Amino acid sequence: MxxxxxxxxxxxxxxxxxxxxxxxxxxxxxxxxxxxxxxxxxxxxxxxxxxxxxxxxxxxxxxxxxxxxxxxxxxxxxxxxxxxxxxxxGTNPFEEQENVDTRFVEETALKQTFILLGFEEK
Incomplete structure (x- = not known):
């Protein structure tokens, strides 16, 4: 090929x-x-x-x-x-809990993913 x-x-x-x-x-x-x-x-x-x-x-x-x-x-x-x-x-571990700032969790997860993939510095 x-x-x-x-x-x-x-x-x-x-x-x-x-x-x-x-x-x-x-x-x-x-x-x-x-x-x-x-x-x-x-x-x-x-x-x-x-x-x-x-x-x-x-x-x-x-x-x-x-x-x-x-x-x-x-x-x-x-x-x-x-x-x-x-x-x-994956399942969302915060789905059933109350008083969780989901916006913060989403932003943190996105930032960690970017760091792991090398798109952004720590």
Whole structure:
């Protein structure tokens, strides 16, 4: 697949729709994780929104998979925060309590997420 990509780019040919998504899906299944992440870092693989959404829903919540999810999210170009947060659904622990400043909790959670993703300094 990489040879097809290299040839198409070299000849300035357009790639079919979904080519980068398919290539990333094959790579994540066939390559060791560290190699897969290096391919992303060296721009050999492009992370498409479709691929990331599919990967986040397909991986379970084990520790290794959570590290993989976070590693991939760190490598994404700047993405709207609501798209990132939809990959980490969870229950709201403050839902049934009274006297909780939900606005403060939301702002703190957003700030911590930005810090974890490297978009903002501490």
């Amino acid at each position: 990489f040879r097809i990509l290299e040839a198409a780019v070299g000849l300035c040919l357009p790639l079919p729709p979904g080519f980068h998504t398919l290539l990333a899906v094959l790579a994540v299944r066939c390559l060791p994780r560290h190699s897969f992440l290096q391919y992303i870092d060296h721009k050999l693989l492009q992370l498409t929104e479709t691929f990331v959404a599919r990967l986040m829903t397909d991986l379970d919540n084990s520790d290794d998979n959570e590290k993989m999810k976070f590693s991939i999210l760190k490598r994404l170009p700047q993405v709207p925060l609501y798209k990132i947060l939809c990959f980490f659904p």
